[in-house]
Amino acid sequence: MTTIALVAHDQKKDALVAWAKTHEAALQRHTLYATGTTGGRLQAETNLTITALKSGPLGGDAQLGAMIAEGKLPVLIFFIDPLSAMPHDVDVKSLIRLAILYDTLLAVNEETAAAVIASLPAT
Template sequence: MTDTGQGARIALVAHDAQKEAIVDWARQNRARLERFEICATGTTGGRLSDEAGLEVHRLLSGPLGGDAQLGAMIAEGRLAALFFFIDPLAAMPHDVDVKSLQRLATLYDIPLALNRATADAVLAHIVGGAD
């Protein structure tokens, strides 16, 4: 999906140890994020809705199929950007799913943010396209 205009779909996901960080980042960027249709996996989506006040389409929990749902959106051209705050110090039982998302984002040339610094850069890029 190259169209990053008003209403383009983005995904926000975070490992458990990074959920507070993505919620804090989303709160700080709420006005810019509201320009997009936001989807998120399970708990992350609930926290973004409850704590950051964003309208979020919640997918399944990542290990229960949410990561696969996001992968399908990427492959089908239905995702403009993926914000996935990862915990680089924790082993994930569904690590293969996480790597699959990274591979698909790279293959389909989807902007991918893995931490706050890259999230700021990606959001500035796609909002620039939305203006």
């Protein structure tokens, strides 16, 4: 069982929910975290068990960053909208920087996320 965080910018939340539905069977075998709004959507629209943290701008990104730094979050799936400005850009950059620094499996789009999920052990 692997711990996975699921995060999506506002314009990508629908895509993440659709992706999670497609990969629901695989995701159910893992421990899942999500930032607030994304986690709420996933809980309401899938059968996944999600631990929802604070929303990204209110500290959720920082909570995930701390998990990465502590070695507690080996996989981050973060659907980023490259065409929208982010009011909490500093938090997003910090989370991405920590994921890179600590060699975290990081997927920022559907194809990479699918490859990451497929590569994880099924236990």
